[in-house]
Amino acid sequence: MHLKQFLIALLLGSALAAGLFLAMKSGTPAEVRSATVLPGAGELPDFSLIDQHGEDFNANAFRGQWDLVFFGFTHCPDICPTTLQTLAEVRRALVESGDENVPRIVLVSVDPERDTPEILSRYVNYFGAGNIGVTGELEQLRQLTSGLGIYFEKVNIEDANYGVDHSAAVLVIDPDGKFVALFSAPHRVDDYLHDLPIITAKY
Amino acid sequence: MRYLLIAATLLLALAACETESLPPLVAADVIVTEPVPGHRMSAAYLSLSNNSRNAIRINRVSSPNFGAVELHESSVEDGVAKMRPVEELVIAPNSKVALQPGGLHLMLMRPNADIDEVSLNFYQDTTLLLSVDTKITRRSN
Numbered sequence: 075m076h077l078k079q080f081l082i083a084l085l086l087g088s089a090l091a092a093g094l095f096l097a098m099k100s101g102t103p104a105e106v107r108s109a110t111v112l113p114g115a116g117e118l119p120d121f122s123l124i125d126q127h128g129e130d131f132n133a134n135a136f137r138g139q140w141d142l143v144f145f146g147f148t149h150c151p152d153i154c155p156t157t158l159q160t161l162a163e164v165r166r167a168l169v170e171s172g173d174e175n176v177p178r179i180v181l182v183s184v185d186p187e188r189d190t191p192e193i194l195s196r197y198v199n200y201f202g203a204g205n206i207g208v209t210g211e212l213e214q215l216r217q218l219t220s221g222l223g224i225y226f227e228k229v230n231i232e233d234a235n236y237g238v239d240h241s242a243a244v245l246v247i248d249p250d251g252k253f254v255a256l257f258s259a260p261h262r263v264d265d266y267l268h269d270l271p272i273i274t275a276k277y
Numbered sequence: 278m279r280y281l282l283i284a285a286t287l288l289l290a291l292a293a294c295e296t297e298s299l300p301p302l303v304a305a306d307v308i309v310t311e312p313v314p315g316h317r318m319s320a321a322y323l324s325l326s327n328n329s330r331n332a333i334r335i336n337r338v339s340s341p342n343f344g345a346v347e348l349h350e351s352s353v354e355d356g357v358a359k360m361r362p363v364e365e366l367v368i369a370p371n372s373k374v375a376l377q378p379g380g381l382h383l384m385l386m387r388p389n390a391d392i393d394e395v396s397l398n399f400y401q402d403t404t405l406l407l408s409v410d411t412k413i414t415r416r417s418n
């Protein structure tokens with residue numbers, strides 16, 4: 075008899091403890107599952123490029139809104155359009171859910187030789203209104219990419235054509251123009267929808 | 278004797294049906310993306326099944342709708358996205374190879390004006406192995 079009462083008490087006690095644990099857990103902030111959040115927000119290097127309208131685009135252009143920044147080139151038939159399509163879907167889902175921190179999509183061309191503002195403009199618009207395309211002098215581009223740890227290098231694919239190897243990461247820039255997090259490939263819509271609200275909530 | 282002949286004919290017909298219903302190389306899930314405005318290239322994705330007992334080698338793909346077609350492979354190595362030409366696609370007996378975004382794909386260059394339907398022809402050297410017809414997939418944004 076004593077044993078039975080003891081067991082019941084034990085059972086009730088553990089149920090209470092489990093309940094308390096769950097209640098506390100739901101109160102703690104959620105963790106990102108795919109993104110890498112930088113321990114300290116990084117300042118952007120000084121650079122001077124142009125956007126798809128030919129207007130100046132420098133570090134100040136990243137102030138005032140959240141940005142998802144991807145480095146790619148428009149003559150890329152597979153990875154770049156696939157990534158931009160993913161980011162466009164993320165944006166659409168955030169807009170539909172009424173999120174207040176919907177980021178812009180910024181494509182920085184690692185092929186300024188072929189990616190003129192006109193070409194970039196048609197390209198980024200194809201993936202949604204409000205997207206930004208950035209191009210300019212190679213030296214200024216290197217200034218930005220090397221400061222962010224972004225790699226790119228031209229490679230020959232066939233005689234008349236060439237490709238550009240480039241970092242596949244998408245950077246998250248906060249409204250102060252600081253580099254706060256990054257997503258590594260492969261890019262999945264669900265990961266962004268899970269992680270972005272956690273990242274933006276920390277701001 | 279007459280019955281025997283009929284039976285033999287039926288058997289032959291059945292055998293013919295069987296080989297016809299299972300060609301050695303079969304394509305599925307064919308997607309040809311539309312060229313982005315201002316760009317003279319797009320990509321094709323599909324899966325290729327080898328139903329035969331021999332390996333199938335594809336080393337040339339052509340299309341009447343594009344100036345050039347190349348077999349490419351994209352990959353991400355140490356965080357860097359790359360795309361390289363692939364000389365030959367070998368599909369082992371009774372197996373399937375998927376060409377999909379971020380991996381193997383056909384790069385289609387210099388499209389004809391206003392393409393809607395696309396034909397893709399897969400060859401080993403000069404032997405035509407398979408022809409696939411599909412409509413261009415429009416991206417909806």
Ligand SMILES: [Cu+2]
Nearest residue numbers: 151349360384
């Ligand atoms: Cu390619």
